[in-house]
Amino acid sequence: MKRITIYDVAKEADVSLATVSRVINDSNVVREDTRNRVQEAIEKLGYKPNAIAQGLALSKTTTISIVMSEKLLSYNAKILNGLMDVAKIYNYNIMFNTTSKGISKMQDVIESIIKSRVDGVILFNDNFTEDEMDVLNEYQIPMVVVGSKFEGKRDENVGNVYVDFEKLVYELVKDAFARGIDDIALMEDKLNISMMKQMKNGIEKAFAEEGKEFKNYLSYDDAYKTSYGYYQDYLKENKPHRLNIAFRDSQAIAMMNAALEAGYKIPEDLEIVSVLDSKYLNMMRPRISAYNIPDYDMGAIAMRLLQKMLISDSDNKERRDMEIRYTPIERDTTESAQ
Amino acid sequence: MKRITIYDVAKEADVSLATVSRVINDSNVVREDTRNRVQEAIEKLGYKPNAIAQGLALSKTTTISIVMSEKLLSYNAKILNGLMDVAKIYNYNIMFNTTSKGISKMQDVIESIIKSRVDGVILFNDNFTEDEMDVLNEYQIPMVVVGSKFEGKRDENVGNVYVDFEKLVYELVKDAFARGIDDIALMEDKLNISMMKQMKNGIEKAFAEEGKEFKNYLSYDDAYKTSYGYYQDYLKENKPHRLNIAFRDSQAIAMMNAALEAGYKIPEDLEIVSVLDSKYLNMMRPRISAYNIPDYDMGAIAMRLLQKMLISDSDNKERRDMEIRYTPIERDTTESAQ
DNA sequence: TTGTAGGCGTTATCAA
DNA sequence: TTGATAACGCCTACAA
Numbered sequence: 001m002k003r004i005t006i007y008d009v010a011k012e013a014d015v016s017l018a019t020v021s022r023v024i025n026d027s028n029v030v031r032e033d034t035r036n037r038v039q040e041a042i043e044k045l046g047y048k049p050n051a052i053a054q055g056l057a058l059s060k061t062t063t064i065s066i067v068m069s070e071k072l073l074s075y076n077a078k079i080l081n082g083l084m085d086v087a088k089i090y091n092y093n094i095m096f097n098t099t100s101k102g103i104s105k106m107q108d109v110i111e112s113i114i115k116s117r118v119d120g121v122i123l124f125n126d127n128f129t130e131d132e133m134d135v136l137n138e139y140q141i142p143m144v145v146v147g148s149k150f151e152g153k154r155d156e157n158v159g160n161v162y163v164d165f166e167k168l169v170y171e172l173v174k175d176a177f178a179r180g181i182d183d184i185a186l187m188e189d190k191l192n193i194s195m196m197k198q199m200k201n202g203i204e205k206a207f208a209e210e211g212k213e214f215k216n217y218l219s220y221d222d223a224y225k226t227s228y229g230y231y232q233d234y235l236k237e238n239k240p241h242r243l244n245i246a247f248r249d250s251q252a253i254a255m256m257n258a259a260l261e262a263g264y265k266i267p268e269d270l271e272i273v274s275v276l277d278s279k280y281l282n283m284m285r286p287r288i289s290a291y292n293i294p295d296y297d298m299g300a301i302a303m304r305l306l307q308k309m310l311i312s313d314s315d316n317k318e319r320r321d322m323e324i325r326y327t328p329i330e331r332d333t334t335e336s337a338q
Numbered sequence: 339m340k341r342i343t344i345y346d347v348a349k350e351a352d353v354s355l356a357t358v359s360r361v362i363n364d365s366n367v368v369r370e371d372t373r374n375r376v377q378e379a380i381e382k383l384g385y386k387p388n389a390i391a392q393g394l395a396l397s398k399t400t401t402i403s404i405v406m407s408e409k410l411l412s413y414n415a416k417i418l419n420g421l422m423d424v425a426k427i428y429n430y431n432i433m434f435n436t437t438s439k440g441i442s443k444m445q446d447v448i449e450s451i452i453k454s455r456v457d458g459v460i461l462f463n464d465n466f467t468e469d470e471m472d473v474l475n476e477y478q479i480p481m482v483v484v485g486s487k488f489e490g491k492r493d494e495n496v497g498n499v500y501v502d503f504e505k506l507v508y509e510l511v512k513d514a515f516a517r518g519i520d521d522i523a524l525m526e527d528k529l530n531i532s533m534m535k536q537m538k539n540g541i542e543k544a545f546a547e548e549g550k551e552f553k554n555y556l557s558y559d560d561a562y563k564t565s566y567g568y569y570q571d572y573l574k575e576n577k578p579h580r581l582n583i584a585f586r587d588s589q590a591i592a593m594m595n596a597a598l599e600a601g602y603k604i605p606e607d608l609e610i611v612s613v614l615d616s617k618y619l620n621m622m623r624p625r626i627s628a629y630n631i632p633d634y635d636m637g638a639i640a641m642r643l644l645q646k647m648l649i650s651d652s653d654n655k656e657r658r659d660m661e662i663r664y665t666p667i668e669r670d671t672t673e674s675a676q
Numbered sequence: 677t678t679g680t681a682g683g684c685g686t687t688a689t690c691a692a
Numbered sequence: 693t694t695g696a697t698a699a700c701g702c703c704t705a706c707a708a
Contacts, residue, residue, distance in 0.1 A: 003397075003701095005700095005701055005702085006701065006702060007701085015678075015679085016678065016679045016680075017679090017701090017702080017703095018678070018679060018680080018703085018704080019677085019678060019679075020702095021702065021703060021704085022677095022678090022703095024702090025703080029677065029678090030677075030678085031677055031678085034677080034678080046476075048449070048452045048453050049453060049701085049702075050394075050453070050455055050700090050701055050702070051453040051454045051455065052390055052393045052394050052399060052454070052455050052700090052701080052702090053394055053684090053700070053701030053702040053703090054701080054702055054703075055390045055684090055702090056388075056390050056391055056394050056683095056684045056685065056686090056700085056701080056702075056703095057683080057684055057701080057702045057703045057704085058684080058702085058703070059341070059684065059685095061390060063433075063454075066434070070419050070422060070423075073411075073412075073415040073418060073419065074411075074412040074413075074415035074416075075412075077411040077412035077415070080411060080436075081408050081411065081436075081438075084408060084434075084436045084438075085408075085438065088446075093433055093450060093454055094433065094434045094435070095401075095431060095432065095433060095434070096404070096422075096432045096433070096434035097432070098418075098419075098422045100419075100422075100423065108426075111386070112431060114386045115386050115387060115388070115389040116389045116390070116401075116431055117388060117389065117390050138384075228621075250617060250618075250621065253618075253621045254621070257621060257623065260623075279588060280588075280591075280618045280621075283566075283588065283591045283592070283595060283618075283622075284621075284622075285595065285598075285623075341685095343684090343685055343686090344685065344686065345685080353694075353695085354694065354695045354696075355685090355686085355695090356687085356688085356694070356695055356696080356697095357693085357694060357695075359686065359687060359688090360693095360694090362686090363687080367693060367694090368693070368694085369693060369694085372693080372694085387685085387686075388684090388685050388686070389686095390684090390685080390686090391684070391685030391686040391687090391700090392685080392686055392687075393686090393700090394684090394685080394686070394687095394699095394700045394701065394702090395685080395686040395687040395688080395699080395700055396686080396687065396688095396700080397700070397701095
């Protein structure tokens with residue numbers, strides 16, 4: 001089946017290809033009747049412009065690349081939804097690049113991004129090092145980092161849409177202090193390195209302000225296949241801390257199950273809060289407290305920001321950093337207002 | 339910053355662009371020393387071939403499109419992982435197209451797929467109608483439908499990698515019969531229409547073989563925002579059925595919570611099984627039985643199949659249908675061997 | 677309002 | 693082994 005081109009349409013409508021191109025691109029210098037004639041030809045032949053050729057001619061692909069870690073896919077589904085919906089509005093195509101330990105390092109992803117000449121990039125945090133960022137920066141390709149605060153160096157063509165996890169945890173801990181609780185633990189999450197670091201900073205800052213030192217970072221090695229197994233063992237040798245902070249739902253659930261099975265009462269003996277919320281936390285019994293973070297919006301905002309960066313001819317440097325607010329969701333595993 | 343092209347490299351290395359093209363494409367008719375010279379020039383200038391131009395010249399983009407429903411994103415994460423990993427191996431770029439009710443109907447997605455001239459398509463089932471399939475077929479673009487059995491008409495350039503949900507449920511029900519149980523209910527899932535239909539068929543077939551009729555399809559309207567709310571209300575007027583089948587984890591969990599809270603015992607009063615497994619089912623107490631379905635493999639196999647279809651010059655028609663096996667996972671919500 | 681022709685960055689076919 | 697040169701399909705001055 002021969003792919004039909006702009007030439008075929010031109011011949012069919014008995015005009016030049018320039019005219020066809022004009023009607024495709026809504027140039028309004030085309031006379032009504034010839035426009036109609038061309039439209040008919042297009043319909044009749046079922047012609048669809050070749051985006052590749054357009055891309056070449058315009059040096060502009062109208063596609064943006066989204067890169068994120070494979071492991072985090074299911075957690076970032078809502079952000080992705082926000083990104084995709086807005087991308088749809090602006091008619092962007094989406095190239096999807098995942099990074100995973102063995103198979104595709106960030107290096108390969110960058111290579112592929114450059115080669116495909118995407119117009120912009122959405123980068124999930126926790127996916128790259130500063131070096132890699134530098135490489136991307138060299139190519140002057142607009143990007144926005146989404147998820148958490150990006151703290152590396154950056155020039156003007158990188159934006160950031162983020163939740164301030166440091167502040168979130170800082171406030172949570174301060175609040176606990178106010179309630180007379182300072183036996184606080186933070187469980188490690190190996191999938192979200194930079195978030196983890198920020199949260200740790202938040203706690204440490206809160207502790208430091210009280211002249212105390214934060215020591216209960218629950219870090220475990222890979223011998224433990226699950227945080228459940230780890231925390232089960234942990235409880236054999238230790239009593240649980242009063243307030244336990246986890247980043248993701250499954251870790252919070254793991255802690256809860258282990259503690260419950262070890263005979264502890266929640267929230268009387270220990271409180272648990274997951275930073276990230278998920279519908280499953282609400283399905284647990286007791287229901288696990290968390291934070292409401294508008295994931296979908298975060299994605300939508302990120303894509304919108306990128307779009308602005310793409311159209312603005314790099315003159316007006318508006319806000320390229322947008323903080324997303326969070327709100328506590330009190331459920332059954334915490335005792336009072338967070 | 340001027341994008342550097344093959345011309346720049348040619349000038350730098352003092353050869354013609356044809357030669358540069360040859361070393362890029364590993365054509366082995368290039369003399370060793372000129373090859374080196376070109377390589378150096380490439381390194382020095384940081385040249386990266388423009389995939390768009392290549393695509394135009396070759397009428398081949400080396401990119402495949404993955405289309406799936408936004409809502410199902412988090413559920414399909416593992417399949418996606420399988421797809422992406424294998425795509426990485428073959429150096430395919432991935433265009434990601436999501437469908438969602440209001441914003442992007444399948445129609446738009448098809449439009450975009452055609453325009454971007456992708457080499458192939460991976461289609462998640464439950465995303466399209468037969469008509470839409472026809473449109474895609476017209477363009478002769480190789481695709482594989484992944485997830486469940488595709489039952490529409492199809493020509494030779496569409497493959498199918500699937501789980502036979504009809505058989506799965508058929509066997510499950512037969513097994514229940516063998517255990518003397520025939521009070522069986524199936525809960526509707528509005529996100530997975532075609533899967534639902536297949537499962538219903540499976541049950542009905544099993545019932546028919548016993549000369550019975552299946553009546554307990556738990557279908558609820560949109561007035562209920564959650565299946566939990568629905569089942570809570572359901573239990574106010576009805577006793578639970580003996581064996582309850584749900585498709586996804588959250589529905590199974592919802593049933594369990596509602597039943598437990600209504601004072602029923604599991605699995606003594608009612609059994610629950612979720613067809614799709616998830617880590618959360620194992621975190622529930624009691625742990626909910628399900629089926630192990632090798633999602634990652636299914637994705638990997640699908641992408642591999644598509645790759646085969648892409649390289650085979652449509653002469654050797656190997657197997658284009660591959661059934662993925664499932665295995666029951668007995669946990670605490672069912673009483674005996676399924 | 678329409679058509680002509682050059683250019684976008686590669687690959688591939690011929691010659692040399 | 694290398695170099696011209698014509699595609700690939702479209703866009704856009706510039707002319708007509």
